[in-house]
Amino acid sequence: MNNNKLTHENKLTHEKKLSKLPHLYAPSLIISRAKGDSIWDSEGKEYLDFTGGIAVNSLGHGDPHIRKQISKQMKEIMHCSNIFTTVPTIELCALLVKKANEAFQSERFATTFLCNSGTEANEAALKFSRLLAYRNSKKGKHEFISFHNSFHGRSMGALSITGQENYKAPFMPLIPGCTLLPYNDTAALTRAVSDTTAAIIVEVIQGEGGLNALSAPMAACIQELAQKHQALIIADEVQTGLYRTGSLFASAECGLEPDIITLAKSLGAGLPAAAVLCSKKIQDVLAVGDHGTTMGGNPLSSAAALAFLDRLEEPSFQRKCQTSAKALDRGLGSICKKQKQIVPLGRGHLRGLYFASNTLDNTTIAQILAQCKEQGLLLLRTGTNSLRLAPSLHCPPKTIKRGLSILQKVLKKLELCQ
Ligand code: PLP
Numbered sequence: 001m002n003n004n005k006l007t008h009e010n011k012l013t014h015e016k017k018l019s020k021l022p023h024l025y026a027p028s029l030i031i032s033r034a035k036g037d038s039i040w041d042s043e044g045k046e047y048l049d050f051t052g053g054i055a056v057n058s059l060g061h062g063d064p065h066i067r068k069q070i071s072k073q074m075k076e077i078m079h080c081s082n083i084f085t086t087v088p089t090i091e092l093c094a095l096l097v098k099k100a101n102e103a104f105q106s107e108r109f110a111t112t113f114l115c116n117s118g119t120e121a122n123e124a125a126l127k128f129s130r131l132l133a134y135r136n137s138k139k140g141k142h143e144f145i146s147f148h149n150s151f152h153g154r155s156m157g158a159l160s161i162t163g164q165e166n167y168k169a170p171f172m173p174l175i176p177g178c179t180l181l182p183y184n185d186t187a188a189l190t191r192a193v194s195d196t197t198a199a200i201i202v203e204v205i206q207g208e209g210g211l212n213a214l215s216a217p218m219a220a221c222i223q224e225l226a227q228k229h230q231a232l233i234i235a236d237e238v239q240t241g242l243y244r245t246g247s248l249f250a251s252a253e254c255g256l257e258p259d260i261i262t263l264a265k266s267l268g269a270g271l272p273a274a275a276v277l278c279s280k281k282i283q284d285v286l287a288v289g290d291h292g293t294t295m296g297g298n299p300l301s302s303a304a305a306l307a308f309l310d311r312l313e314e315p316s317f318q319r320k321c322q323t324s325a326k327a328l329d330r331g332l333g334s335i336c337k338k339q340k341q342i343v344p345l346g347r348g349h350l351r352g353l354y355f356a357s358n359t360l361d362n363t364t365i366a367q368i369l370a371q372c373k374e375q376g377l378l379l380l381r382t383g384t385n386s387l388r389l390a391p392s393l394h395c396p397p398k399t400i401k402r403g404l405s406i407l408q409k410v411l412k413k414l415e416l417c418q
C-alpha cells in the first residue's frame with residue numbers, strides 16, 4: 001500500500017494492522033518520513049533525530065546531492081553481482097585507498113574489499129588475517145585479541161571477538177582462539193600477545209560499549225606489540241570513522257598504524273555499504289575468489305558512498321561540522337556543569353553522557369529515552385549507564401540546542417540534574 005495516499009485516519013488503522021504483522025522489530029515507533037534532522041511518525045508527530053539511524057545518517061535525511069547521485073545511478077545499473085564490476089565500485093575502492101593513505105601520510109593501504117555491513121567487514125578482516133598467516137606458512141598464527149565492552153557484530157566470527165557477554169551467551173561455543181582483555185590495560189595486553197596472535201582488533205572509541213576511548217599508552221602498546229610479534233592491527237572504524245568522531249579515521253588521530261580498517265554505517269549514506277581497507281601485505285596474499293559476497297560493491301551503494309565522500313570534502317560542509325560539534329560540546333558541558341554524577345563522553349558527533357551508577361537503577365536510562373521520545377527527541381543508549389547522541393554531522397547549533405534543552409528538562413524531571 002502506498003502510504004502517501006492514505007488519509008490520516010486510514011493511516012492509523014494501517015499502522016495498527018502493521019504492528020500486528022509478524023516481525024522482529026521493537027514496536028517503538030513506525031516512521032513515515034524524514035527530512036534533515038527530523039523524522040515524523042504515522043500520526044504526524046515530529047521528532048529530532050539524534051540517533052542518526054545509529055550513527056549512519058551523517059548528512060541527516062534526504063541530502064539532495066546523495067539523492068541526485070543515487071537516482072542517476074539507478075538509471076544506469078543497480079546490480080550486476082561480484083562476477084562483474086562497475087565504474088562506481090572501482091572508483092570507490094580506489095578513492096578509499098587514496099584517502100586512507102593521505103590520512104595516515106603513508107602508502108600502507110593498497111586495496112579495498114566492499115561488502116554490506118559492519119559485521120561482514122569485520123568477518124572479512126578476521127579471514128584476511130588468517131589468510132595472511134596461512135599463505136605465509138605461519139602455522140598456528142591464528143589467534144585474535146579484542147577487548148571488553150567492544151562490539152564488532154553478530155555473526156559467529158564477529159561475536160567471538162565482541163566483548164559483551166549478553167550478545168554471546170545463547171550462541172556458545174563460538175570460534176576458538178579469541179581472547180578478550182580489559183580495554184586500556186597495557187600489562188594484560190603485553191602478557192597476552194605472542195607469535196601466535198594473528199590480529200588485535202580495536203575500536204578507538206567503543207561505540208556500543210559505553211564510549212570509552214583508547215588511551216595513548218594503549219595505542220602505543222598495541223603498535224609496539226603488533227610489530228614485535230608480527231600481528232595485524234584491525235581498526236574497527238565502523239562507528240568512529242568518516243568524520244563521526246571529527247576526522248576521517250579516528251585511528252590515525254591516536255597514532256595507530258592499522259593493517260586493516262573496517263568501515264560501514266555512514267559509508268553508504270543510508271544504503272548498505274561497508275569496506276575493508278587492506279595494507280599491501282594483505283593485498284599480496286589476497287587473490288580473487290578468496291572471499292566474496294554477491295551484493296558487496298553494489299553500484300547503487302557505491303554511488304551513494306562516492307556522493308557521501310564528495311560531500312565530506314566540501315569546505316563549507318566541514319565548517320558546519322565544526323560549528324555543530326562545538327555546539328554539542330558546549331551544550332553537553334553545560335548539562336554536566338556542577339553535576340559530579342554526570343560525565344560527558346565521546347567526541348565529534350559521537351557523544352554521550354555517563355551517569356555514575358549509584359544515581360541510577362536499571363530502568364533509568366530506559367526512562368530517560370522514553371521521556372525524551374515523548375518530548376520529541378530520539379536518543380540512543382550505550383553500555384549500561386550511558387546515553388549516546390549521534391546527530392547529523394552538520395546539525396545546526398540551534399537544533400542541537402533545542403534537542404539538548406529537551407534532554408536537560410527530562411533529566412531535571414527525573415531529578416538526575418539541577
Ligand atoms: N563494529 C562496530 C564498532 C559497530 O558499532 C557495529 C554496529 O553497531 C558493528 C561493527 C556491526 O555493524 P553492522 O550492524 O553494520 O553489522
